[in-house]
Amino acid sequence: MVAPEGVEAQSCVMARGNTVWARVYYRNTTGEELRSVLTLMGPGGRTVELHCAPAAHDEPGTCETPRIPASGTPGSATAIAEFMGAGPVEGAPLLLRAGSERAPGARG
Numbered sequence: 001m002v003a004p005e006g007v008e009a010q011s012c013v014m015a016r017g018n019t020v021w022a023r024v025y026y027r028n029t030t031g032e033e034l035r036s037v038l039t040l041m042g043p044g045g046r047t048v049e050l051h052c053a054p055a056a057h058d059e060p061g062t063c064e065t066p067r068i069p070a071s072g073t074p075g076s077a078t079a080i081a082e083f084m085g086a087g088p089v090e091g092a093p094l095l096l097r098a099g100s101e102r103a104p105g106a107r108g
Contacts (some may be wrong), residue, residue, distance in 0.1 A: 003096040005029040010091045011079040016096075019067040021048075022079035024098065025045070026061055028054040035092065036083045040065045043072035054083065087094065 002008045012097035014021050022040035033056050040048040052063035063081075070077075079100040084092040 005085075005095045007034065008037075009081050009083060009095045009096055011038065011100040012079075012100045013017070013075075013079050014064075014102050015070060016067075018070050019053045020070045020077050021067040022050075022051070022065045022100075022106045023079075024079070024081035026054055026058060026063070026081070026083070027058060028061075028083075029058050030056065032056050032072040032086055032087065033078050034095070036063065036081060038063050038065055039080045040068070040077060042068075042070075042077040046047075047061075047069065 003015045009024055009026040011024040014023050022038050024038050026036055034054045034056055038050045038052060048065045048068055050065045081098045083096045084094055
């Protein structure tokens with residue numbers, strides 16, 4: 001996903017063995033420090049949230065949540081990354097929301 005303000009991001013759910021985690025690949029070309037939140041949502045309302053600080057440069061970067069034990073069927077978790085502008089949290093503009101897609105037929 002690409003926002004007109006200059007933020008690009010793609011989020012995904014990673015899995016290895018019996019663990020899952022969320023990862024976001026991003027590029028911040030705004031020239032400003034941004035805030036972002038990466039959320040891993042699993043079956044049964046389980047969530048893991050991580051706050052990232054994308055640097056103000058054009059270099060690609062990544063951010064990952066901690067790995068947690070997998071529960072449910074493969075593909076039942078989703079990842080959402082939200083990038084916000086600077087300023088107070090209540091007034092910071094949402095610049096981009098990038099979500100992963102569930103595998104076809106996945107439940108959760």
